[in-house]
Amino acid sequence: MPKDQRPATPAAVSVRDVAALARVSPTTVSNVLSGNRRVSEETQDRVRWAIDQLGYRPNLSARNLRLNRTGLIAVAVPEIDVPYFAELIRHVVQGAREHGYTVLVDQTEGRIEAEQFVVDGMNRGMVDGILLSPLGMTRAEYDQRRDDTPLVLLGERIVGKGIDHVGIDNVAAAEDATRHLADRGRRRIAAIGHQTPRGGGTAPQRTKGYRKALRSAGLPYDPTLVVPTRNYHRLDGAQAMADLLDSGALPDAVFCYTDLLALGALHTLHQRGLKVPDEVAVIGIDDIDEGRYSLPTLTTISPNKPTIAQTALDLLLTRITTKEQDPQQVVIPHTLEQREST
Amino acid sequence: MPKDQRPATPAAVSVRDVAALARVSPTTVSNVLSGNRRVSEETQDRVRWAIDQLGYRPNLSARNLRLNRTGLIAVAVPEIDVPYFAELIRHVVQGAREHGYTVLVDQTEGRIEAEQFVVDGMNRGMVDGILLSPLGMTRAEYDQRRDDTPLVLLGERIVGKGIDHVGIDNVAAAEDATRHLADRGRRRIAAIGHQTPRGGGTAPQRTKGYRKALRSAGLPYDPTLVVPTRNYHRLDGAQAMADLLDSGALPDAVFCYTDLLALGALHTLHQRGLKVPDEVAVIGIDDIDEGRYSLPTLTTISPNKPTIAQTALDLLLTRITTKEQDPQQVVIPHTLEQREST
DNA sequence: CTGAAAGCGCTTACAG
DNA sequence: CTGAAAGCGCTTACAG
Numbered sequence: 241m242p243k244d245q246r247p248a249t250p251a252a253v254s255v256r257d258v259a260a261l262a263r264v265s266p267t268t269v270s271n272v273l274s275g276n277r278r279v280s281e282e283t284q285d286r287v288r289w290a291i292d293q294l295g296y297r298p299n300l301s302a303r304n305l306r307l308n309r310t311g312l313i314a315v316a317v318p319e320i321d322v323p324y325f326a327e328l329i330r331h332v333v334q335g336a337r338e339h340g341y342t343v344l345v346d347q348t349e350g351r352i353e354a355e356q357f358v359v360d361g362m363n364r365g366m367v368d369g370i371l372l373s374p375l376g377m378t379r380a381e382y383d384q385r386r387d388d389t390p391l392v393l394l395g396e397r398i399v400g401k402g403i404d405h406v407g408i409d410n411v412a413a414a415e416d417a418t419r420h421l422a423d424r425g426r427r428r429i430a431a432i433g434h435q436t437p438r439g440g441g442t443a444p445q446r447t448k449g450y451r452k453a454l455r456s457a458g459l460p461y462d463p464t465l466v467v468p469t470r471n472y473h474r475l476d477g478a479q480a481m482a483d484l485l486d487s488g489a490l491p492d493a494v495f496c497y498t499d500l501l502a503l504g505a506l507h508t509l510h511q512r513g514l515k516v517p518d519e520v521a522v523i524g525i526d527d528i529d530e531g532r533y534s535l536p537t538l539t540t541i542s543p544n545k546p547t548i549a550q551t552a553l554d555l556l557l558t559r560i561t562t563k564e565q566d567p568q569q570v571v572i573p574h575t576l577e578q579r580e581s582t
Numbered sequence: 583m584p585k586d587q588r589p590a591t592p593a594a595v596s597v598r599d600v601a602a603l604a605r606v607s608p609t610t611v612s613n614v615l616s617g618n619r620r621v622s623e624e625t626q627d628r629v630r631w632a633i634d635q636l637g638y639r640p641n642l643s644a645r646n647l648r649l650n651r652t653g654l655i656a657v658a659v660p661e662i663d664v665p666y667f668a669e670l671i672r673h674v675v676q677g678a679r680e681h682g683y684t685v686l687v688d689q690t691e692g693r694i695e696a697e698q699f700v701v702d703g704m705n706r707g708m709v710d711g712i713l714l715s716p717l718g719m720t721r722a723e724y725d726q727r728r729d730d731t732p733l734v735l736l737g738e739r740i741v742g743k744g745i746d747h748v749g750i751d752n753v754a755a756a757e758d759a760t761r762h763l764a765d766r767g768r769r770r771i772a773a774i775g776h777q778t779p780r781g782g783g784t785a786p787q788r789t790k791g792y793r794k795a796l797r798s799a800g801l802p803y804d805p806t807l808v809v810p811t812r813n814y815h816r817l818d819g820a821q822a823m824a825d826l827l828d829s830g831a832l833p834d835a836v837f838c839y840t841d842l843l844a845l846g847a848l849h850t851l852h853q854r855g856l857k858v859p860d861e862v863a864v865i866g867i868d869d870i871d872e873g874r875y876s877l878p879t880l881t882t883i884s885p886n887k888p889t890i891a892q893t894a895l896d897l898l899l900t901r902i903t904t905k906e907q908d909p910q911q912v913v914i915p916h917t918l919e920q921r922e923s924t
Numbered sequence: 925c926t927g928a929a930a931g932c933g934c935t936t937a938c939a940g
Numbered sequence: 941c942t943g944a945a946a947g948c949g950c951t952t953a954c955a956g
Contacts, residue, residue, distance in 0.1 A: 252933085254932095254934085255934065255935095256933080264942075265943045265944075266944095267935080267944080268941090268942060268943075271935090276935085277942095278941070279941075279942085283942085295728050297703075297705065297706035299933050300706060301643050301646035301647040301650075301932085302933035302948090303933080304934090305641070305643040305934070305948050305949065305950085306948055307948090308643075308948075319672065321668040321669045321672040329662050329663070330661065333687060342704070344685065345671070345675060345685055345686075346684070347675050361639075362684070363639065363640075363653075366684070386637050474871060507875040510877050529815075530816075530845075530872055532816070533845055533846060534876070534877075535849070535852050535876075594949085596949055597949065597950065598949080608928095609951080610927075612950070612952085613951090618951085618952085619926095621925075622926090640950075643949080644948070645949080646932095647932050647934085647949080649932090649950085
């Protein structure tokens with residue numbers, strides 16, 4: 241039989257075992273690994289050899305207990321499979337790795353208890369920091385936080401200061417989108433995606449920007465052109481568009497609060513035989529990859545997800561290292577990506 | 583000043599503090615929390631009261647060190663923002679929560695070292711189990727695994743037995759897709775997405791199923807109709823379709839190895855003014871939500887992601903509880919979802 | 925029904 | 941340049 245014998249037990253190898261084999265103290269093994277203090281070349285070699293021999297790998301739980309950290313950060317979003325969040329998480333995971341952190345994902349699905357749990361630090365000591373894209377949390381609930389795990393909010397700005405936050409200017413984004421439609425001569429511009437969730441949320445801000453742009457363009461505000469949606473899936477956009485058309489309020493343009501809603505709206509417009517953009521122009525927000533391949537391709541407000549992810553991560557890591565500091569609200573510039581739908 | 587005074591230090595409250603306040607031993611506090619042994623009602627009340635007073639929450643690192651577990655499972659996929667994976671992860675996260683586990687995500691991006699790292703248990707003691715959707719790992723590399731963290735493979739079957747695996751029958755799936763096209767009278771059926779990665783992978787299996795179906799249908803195998811792609815993004819599908827048309831090999835149907843490729847192909851077909859499905863029929867695999875809203879909607883092979891996620895999770899949790907057991911290869915049935923593109 | 929003590933595997937003052 | 945010892949916060953035999 242070739243190959244060396246298989247280890248009797250996969251056994252947990254500890255610093256002690258390595259130390260014994262290398263004929264040094266656990267202290268030294270630890271120092272070789274951490275580089276925290278000088279160790280002679282010769283000793284280092286022996287230690288490394290022993291580590292190799294035994295296939296030693298440090299036990300993270302023990303290290304974490306001792307160091308009072310975990311190397312983990314949590315990112316909590318309403319739904320992982322909503323492309324905007326999936327793309328954002330991708331950037332977060334990449335960035336975290338560069339800083340030696342691993343990412344744990346949580347899905348709140350709009351459940352307040354789930355957001356509460358996240359805000360209260362998940363389980364104590366489970367993560368070093370938290371990135372949360374909130375949906376329903378109110379300011380009061382943040383203030384009741386019984387946990388001091390660093391927390392940075394994404395996307396949605398909670399009313400008032402005092403909480404770290406990274407996102408785009410939602411009022412301006414909606415205004416830019418709506419103005420884009422008005423500039424192209426559209427007069428009856430509908431808005432799909434209004435909501436008034438308990439926490440405040442981005443939807444009212446987008447509605448605000450929409451109305452602001454109408455005003456600037458000298459267009460009347462027609463409430464029948466504003467369609468609220470329960471969620472922000474393709475289905476919601478498709479239904480909202482259908483409802484709008486059924487109501488007889490024929491728009492010549494639609495500003496959708498997210499790309500997913502816009503993609504759903506495109507689907508309905510096609511079914512109803514309406515030409516986009518000739519008869520109805522459509523614009524969304526998020527700049528998800530899907531909009532580059534839809535028929536027609538989708539004009540959108542691009543939030544620069546890589547920058548949002550990186551900025552949020554940097555802010556969070558700063559908080560982890562240096563607690564206590566003035567909370568920051570960072571606004572990331574957005575751009576308009578024109579494509580075929582307008 | 584109303585409200586009670588803020589705690590001088592957010593201080594780490596430990597079992598010891600709770601025990602002291604409740605006038606019991608740490609042992610008892612621990613037992614109240616775990617329910618591992620009977621504690622008198624009265625004592626329980628005192629302990630719970632103390633916990634509440636102090637806002638105590640157990641330190642996970644310490645518990646993990648003691649219990650030799652973490653309550654974490656890792657799920658590693660090539661790309662988080664590929665809809666198929668995002669949807670799968672969603673189900674995994676949901677299922678894991680039901681079992682009291684939290685999910686840590688990793689993105690391998692097809693890097694062998696990243697897959698190696700995952701297979702070697704990430705960092706020791708960091709996770710209790712691993713779900714990996716591999717890309718390039720070879721069988722030999724699995725055999726060299728220096729770690730015994732339970733591991734279940736998703737999607738891609740590694741050559742040979744000996745490793746837990748959950749996925750669909752890729753040969754049959756490709757065969758069904760191709761037959762569906764042949765059954766509708768298509769004679770020149772192209773295939774987009776062939777690859778021959780080092781680990782083996784699903785692509786060759788899908789090509790095999792494609793050829794098998796051609797044979798059954800009495801159609802000739804034309805290598806010029808098989809277009810390999812570097813990745814499985816929309817862009818790759820769009821380019822492959824363009825290359826195919828440019829080559830002059832006009833197909834009347836296209837079997838794409840994933841929905842994303844198919845969506846890219848649809849984009850190109852539209853640009854070139856070819857009618858789908860009249861002139862060219864298109865089918866994919868994955869059943870991502872996007873295909874229900876594309877123009878036209880996309881016929882696809884649906885892998886039943888909820889079942890895949892749940893089965894993989896169940897298998898993994900079984901391994902975590904009961905190590906040592908015969909490795910299982912579970913094949914999840916797929917279905918064909920017919921939509922407008924065929 | 926309850927407690928005192930040991931120990932999980934690390935790292936870091938303290939000491940030389 | 942190196943080591944002996946303490947301790948992070950838990951849980952679980954062992955004992956009563």
